[in-house]
Amino acid sequence: MIDTNAIRQDFPIFSGQQLVYLDNAATTQKPASVIRAVHDFYTAKNATVRRSVYPLAASATQAYEQVRTEVQHFIGAVSPREIIFTSGVTEGINLVAQSFLAPRLKPGDEVLVSMMEHHANLIPWQQLCRQCGAHLRVIPINEQGELRMDLLPELLNARTRMLAIAQVSNSLGTINPIAAIVQLARRYKVPVLVDAAQSVAHYPLDVQALDCDFLVFSGHKMFAPSGVGILYGKAAHLAQMPPWQTGGEMIQSVTLETARFAEPPARFEAGTPNVEGAIGLGAAINYLNALDRKAVAAHLEALRLHATERLLAIAGIRIIGTAAQKTAIVSFTMAGIHPHDAATFLGEAGIALRAGHHCTQPLMDFFQIPGTLRASFTIYNTIEEIDYLIETIGAARRFFS
Numbered sequence: 001m002i003d004t005n006a007i008r009q010d011f012p013i014f015s016g017q018q019l020v021y022l023d024n025a026a027t028t029q030k031p032a033s034v035i036r037a038v039h040d041f042y043t044a045k046n047a048t049v050r051r052s053v054y055p056l057a058a059s060a061t062q063a064y065e066q067v068r069t070e071v072q073h074f075i076g077a078v079s080p081r082e083i084i085f086t087s088g089v090t091e092g093i094n095l096v097a098q099s100f101l102a103p104r105l106k107p108g109d110e111v112l113v114s115m116m117e118h119h120a121n122l123i124p125w126q127q128l129c130r131q132c133g134a135h136l137r138v139i140p141i142n143e144q145g146e147l148r149m150d151l152l153p154e155l156l157n158a159r160t161r162m163l164a165i166a167q168v169s170n171s172l173g174t175i176n177p178i179a180a181i182v183q184l185a186r187r188y189k190v191p192v193l194v195d196a197a198q199s200v201a202h203y204p205l206d207v208q209a210l211d212c213d214f215l216v217f218s219g220h221k222m223f224a225p226s227g228v229g230i231l232y233g234k235a236a237h238l239a240q241m242p243p244w245q246t247g248g249e250m251i252q253s254v255t256l257e258t259a260r261f262a263e264p265p266a267r268f269e270a271g272t273p274n275v276e277g278a279i280g281l282g283a284a285i286n287y288l289n290a291l292d293r294k295a296v297a298a299h300l301e302a303l304r305l306h307a308t309e310r311l312l313a314i315a316g317i318r319i320i321g322t323a324a325q326k327t328a329i330v331s332f333t334m335a336g337i338h339p340h341d342a343a344t345f346l347g348e349a350g351i352a353l354r355a356g357h358h359c360t361q362p363l364m365d366f367f368q369i370p371g372t373l374r375a376s377f378t379i380y381n382t383i384e385e386i387d388y389l390i391e392t393i394g395a396a397r398r399f400f401s
Helices: 004-009 032-045 055-075 089-101 123-132 149-155 178-186 235-240 275-289 293-312 339-348 361-367 383-400
Strands: 083-086 110-114 135-139 160-166 192-195 214-218 229-233 251-254 259-261 317-320 329-334 354-356 372-376
Touching: 032 055, 032 275, 055 083, 055 229, 055 275, 083 089, 089 123, 089 160, 089 192, 089 214, 089 229, 110 123, 123 135, 135 149, 149 178, 160 178, 178 192, 229 235, 293 317, 293 329, 293 383, 329 339, 329 383, 339 354, 339 372, 339 383
Parallel strands: 110 135, 110 160, 160 192, 192 214
Antiparallel strands: 083 229, 214 229, 251 259, 317 329, 329 372, 354 372
């Protein structure tokens, strides 16, 4: 098992206040090594990248591109040229929608998503289908919050132009069988985009083993700074995609009449990048790589099982999402208490957890609820924190009764 006490000492936010932080599916706290990497960049290495030849700029460019290589190895990509820096998952998905799919999508074509998708992996496809006269189709789920995999072969067909799917549901914690989904999609030569926002900090990723065409994740959910993320794309796809945004640093040459665009990945990184964010992302990758990932997975599973057992022992608690394969996310409702009221009460007791629809309104509609309380765990959470959550939930029930 991992040494939680030692890990908590790596995160400065826990040294200055009494905080039970259970909103890790929204964003994670940052270890000192990440904070220090960003601080060191600003205090000793700050310069624009890819544009100047003086030593400071050359050093900044080298550090920035080194992170691209570290991301390549972190997710098992073939080449660093398959790694595009973005502002996060939302930008990555919109980039693929507008650059890869929009030129290919025709009236009557179909895009396939699931009922459990975050709005970031729903609305871009929804709007693109509307613009192009295509149809958005949805993989249903069952009452446990699992994909109806039995229906997937019927939903895939010769008109399907994209399948976009979360590896882990941010609202339910359900772990989707991505390898099996990709294998089915291959029968119809359907490209697959994987939203790995909720899995990147929990499990090792291997894009070659998954054989996905695109994969996206955000740094802030894996102990890195906000405003930086990654789009992985197979090199053959990226080579054929036009730029989504245009401007500086994504061109080969420009005249007043025409422009020739750079090769990937620069083609998709217009403007001055979030260099300090990338540096922080590299530090977060190093932090994760230093951990025993199997021990991390075991710790998270122990937290999930303990939270589930303790919550189910409370009258009036309903857990939303009971899939057989789940990660460390437990969403629940409290009979007679609105999730926002409960979250406010818990917050006053120093417990931070999310309440609402979690950017998955269609999913909440499926379960016929306005929202849930969501406790999401990571490496610095403890069994004792869960017990304190349960104790405070009891106090909330007494207060609102």
